[in-house]
Amino acid sequence: MNAPHAVPSWPMYRTLVGIGMLCGLLIAIVFQGTRPVIERNRAAALERAVFAVLPAATRRETFALTAEGSFVVETEATGRRVHAGFDADGRLVGVAIEAAGMGYADTITLLYGYAPAAEAIVGIRVLTSKETPGLGDKIETDPAFLDNFIALDASLDASGTALRNRIVTVKRGQKTAPWQIDGITGATISSQAVGEILATSAAHWVPLITGQLEDLTAGATDDAT
């Protein structure tokens, strides 16, 4: 066997490093160019979603949850936050909360509106999902399924620390109680995932919000003055 032919390594380095730098530069330029647009799109999508899940709201304010468990008007982006919606007279009509959980394909993130006066979830909007197009993604489009979230009971029990009834998804047509979600045939796992996400998130946030309602309303008055 002949000894392998020695390949000069400099041209290889030159090519890989040169093209790598060129590609990096291209990506950086496009990233810088599209980032403001993408952020604007995301903010607009969130804005639309907040008003979609709180139909009575005309103005929104984002609140952050502090370590002490009270709500303050958000000044910089933090992990745990809610969006309070106010009507034209400045009254709190509800709180939009982001929640996430495992769906059929990937994590589903959604935004739901909780109205303290009605003690119910009054709207839901899927923010991101990779559910099967045509089947699992019916959680975003099926009108009968979305009707579940016009007034989904999320009232607290006597102690005020937990939901009286856990939110559950039942088979289509078997809904008997206001805290049950009528599922979707052909999207059983996705519709159950939505129920599970809401149950977990509401059990955490509803007691917090109910306990700190005056923070949210006071935050709005501060802001108005």
Place this chain on the structure above:
Amino acid sequence: MRPEPQTTMPTDEFIKGLWRENPVFVQVLGMCPVLAVSNTAINALAMGLATTFVMLMSNLLVSTLRNHIPKQVRIATYILIIATFVTIVDYMIEAISLELHKSLGAFISLIVVNCLILGRAEAFASKHRVVDSVLDGLGMGVGFTLALLCLGAVREVLGDGALFGVALFPAGFEPWIVMILPSGGFFTLAAWLLVINYVQQRSAAARERAGELSR
């Protein structure tokens, strides 16, 4: 092997991808996105256009740099170039429409491993002039998009009773759900391959007869 035509016009590089060497129906390449993202016509169109852009740009760059890329590192270089344009297209789709970005999901990033694009870079762009390579990438891309649309339209009409999201049938129509599931992709592809092969065999036979007559 098919005998090469004696003279190749630049436009021939474009046209061959549409029919004679269609990447999906004749070369049967890039099956992952073909089967996965052809469940609706709009997804198919967006995926096709994204792939066309990546193929066009990578062919352009590979062909421009073809004399400076040592052959030992050519595959790594091509992947680097393709991945760059996929990242760019990913940002651009997200900037154009969050909805579309949401529905294409992971498949945009998977354009990187579409063998069709690497195949064109290796088999064509690395050996041909820039103009020919650009036309080849464009032709293959348009051919790929058309093929995806053929699948996406059939699957959406049968599986969802709609085309481009517009309902076509009265309320009583029961959609054939299997068509938008992965298995529907295989059925539709098989049916299209059957049709295309039949037509191509017929026209080959007709050409042969014409050749015998003229002799």
